[in-house]
Amino acid sequence: MQRCIFRRVVQQFSFREQETTKGVLSGFPTTTTTTAAAASGRRSKSSVPDVRERTLIAVKPDGVHRRLVGQIIQRFEQRGFKLVGLKMLKVPEDLLTQHYCQLRSKPFFPRLLEYMSSGPVVAMVWEGHKVVQASRLMVGHTNPAEAQAGTVRGDFSFHVSRNVVHASDSLEGAQREIQLWFTGKELMNWDCCDQSLTCEL
Numbered sequence: 001m002q003r004c005i006f007r008r009v010v011q012q013f014s015f016r017e018q019e020t021t022k023g024v025l026s027g028f029p030t031t032t033t034t035t036a037a038a039a040s041g042r043r044s045k046s047s048v049p050d051v052r053e054r055t056l057i058a059v060k061p062d063g064v065h066r067r068l069v070g071q072i073i074q075r076f077e078q079r080g081f082k083l084v085g086l087k088m089l090k091v092p093e094d095l096l097t098q099h100y101c102q103l104r105s106k107p108f109f110p111r112l113l114e115y116m117s118s119g120p121v122v123a124m125v126w127e128g129h130k131v132v133q134a135s136r137l138m139v140g141h142t143n144p145a146e147a148q149a150g151t152v153r154g155d156f157s158f159h160v161s162r163n164v165v166h167a168s169d170s171l172e173g174a175q176r177e178i179q180l181w182f183t184g185k186e187l188m189n190w191d192c193c194d195q196s197l198t199c200e201l
């Protein structure tokens, strides 16, 4: 009887795990494990998680004014990501123009630059396995009106013009933005003592 209950719990757990992974990862490339390697129990090279991926997260002036920096940092720490760069700055206009160069032709562009230079910004670089896609999900939809509860934007904002936080939207974007916002010396390479507790390496 007990064994039967145990088996049912295990089955339900693995089903939920598959379902969650599928929902959360849709639309993003995922790490693949070859069928042969999986069948033999060996781990292929590609299944070793890349824990060195990095992304740029910035708490925008509205987030800083509203004292949300701590809560935003806490969400990333809690998730298990590693902070490798952090600074507070009044963002120069030329940096903002380069950062948002793809939005230059948008009607809201001048107001976006005004908003982003209206107060201090807290810029951070976070590191971890698939941190780019995970942080986009944690930050939520660009328009807070469409952002899910539980995301930063969904919990702390309601209008697209004041959406609290920036997160790089792709690996290439993250690399470009990190180089734009941080010098090499401002980024720290370090190993978390709990690394093997957050991921099988």
Ligand code: IDP
Residues within 6 Å of the ligand: 103, 108, 112, 141, 142, 160, 161, 162, 163, 166, 167, 169
């Ligand atoms: P993202 O921040 O989710 O990556 P993007 O489309 O890259 O979204 O837009 C960059 C930023 O421009 C947004 O976070 C938001 O602050 C601002 N923005 C985007 N669309 C609008 C709009 O329609 N009105 C005002 N501001 C906007």
Ligand code: MG
Residues within 6 Å of the ligand: 169
């Ligand atoms: Mg963007």
